[in-house]
Amino acid sequence: MIGADLAGLVLSGVVAVYAGLFLDRTDLVEPSLYWQFWPILGLFILAYATVGLYPGVATSPVDELRLISVSTSLVYLALQSITFFFREGEVFSRVVFILAWVLSLILVHVSRALCRSIFARRSWWGYPVIIFGAGKTGDMVIRTLQRRPRIGLKPVLVLDDNRDKRGYLHGVPVVGSLGRAPRLARIHQVPYAIIAIPGIRRDRLLDLIERYGQTFAHVLIIPDLFGLASLWVMAKDLGGILGLEVRQQLLLPGPRLAKFMIDLSLTLIGGTLILPILIIVAILIRLDSPGPIFYGQTRIGQKGQPFKAWKFRSMVENADQALNTYLEEHPDLKEAWEQDHKLKHDPRVTRVGRFLRRTSLDEL
Secondary structure, eight states: OHHHHHHHHHHHHHHHHHHHHHHOOSTTOOHHHHHTTGGGHHHHHHHHHHTTOSSOOSOOHHHHHHHHHHHHHHHHHHHHHHHHHTTOTTTSOHHHHHHHHHHHHHHHHHHHHHHHHHHTTSTTSSEEEEEEOOSHHHHHHHHHHHHOGGGOEEEEEEEOSOGGGOEEETTEEEEEOGGGHHHHHHHHTOOEEEEOOTTOOHHHHHHHHHHHTTTOSEEEEOOSOTTSOOTTEEEEEETTEEEEEEOOGGGSHHHHHHHHHHHHHHHHHHHHHHHHHHHHHHHHHHHHSSSOSEEEEEEEOGGGOEEEEEEEOOBOTTHHHHHHHHHHHOHHHHHHHHHHSOOTTOTTBOHHHHHHHHHTGGGO
8 A cells, every 4th residue: 555655646746747847937847856855755654654544454435535635735734834944945846836735635545546446356455354253244244345355354264152153154264163263363363353243242342352452453343333324433532431423524614614615616617617518508409499598496405495496498488388288189198197297209398408308418
């Protein structure tokens, strides 16, 4: 994973420098000036390690992107502060600096995703894990880890105190009781264990954690909380009491502001890019049939407030009247319409409207 991060950072720097040659017309973009700072890559790796991006196992893409964004931005902020303090800011191009920062946020995450997609199914990828429990939960965990190798955990053994469960679970051997865990972990050099027994008694669970916490470097516990989305769940320390916080992101001002800014930015950028298509569609609607270009529907929005949702018009004017006339002329279709409110050749839809609906362009 370190190699993927280095590849993303180097590519970001190279693209930023050579893009700066065209975007920055000053004399501050000299490639050889920037190549001498390659040791700074170690600072990024140190920052990534500090926030827990290594080894990159059992980390959701959302959490990984957040950690990459925060740590990368902090390193660039530190570099900018250092150059300003030593009055080196006039030597380096701000265009190159900003480009490298923005590209790093994207390319490091992309390089990690590519690395996983290429190598995740190789035998040497990931870490072996022993599953405690051969019941339904253990079965689900094994299937999930085998189906999603990008998680980075590979089940090698299953332990269960029930002798009737000996055999194989999706190709993974169920070899014996939980008491064999220390010896098997040493033999197979397994650093991870997953306790997949959600119905276990509290005292038994605490005993397992205390007993095998010295055997495995990482012990994951699957709680009896099925149906609860895991994306925004975080562990919290309440004065020594373990709590799970279920965070509703869009009720928090920070995430709401971030979402609004992202929505606004993407709308402005995307709207500019598709403007020629919108103009062409508007002209075709105007030429195809009389009537307005847009059609407004009242929808229920935030806090139950109604608003007008505007779409490209795909029907003729007085559509209801056109439908009634058509059904009177074709009584054999009236029964079918009353059953499912669908017609193979709907007289209300214009020629351009049929194309717009097929391609969903009317939603633009």
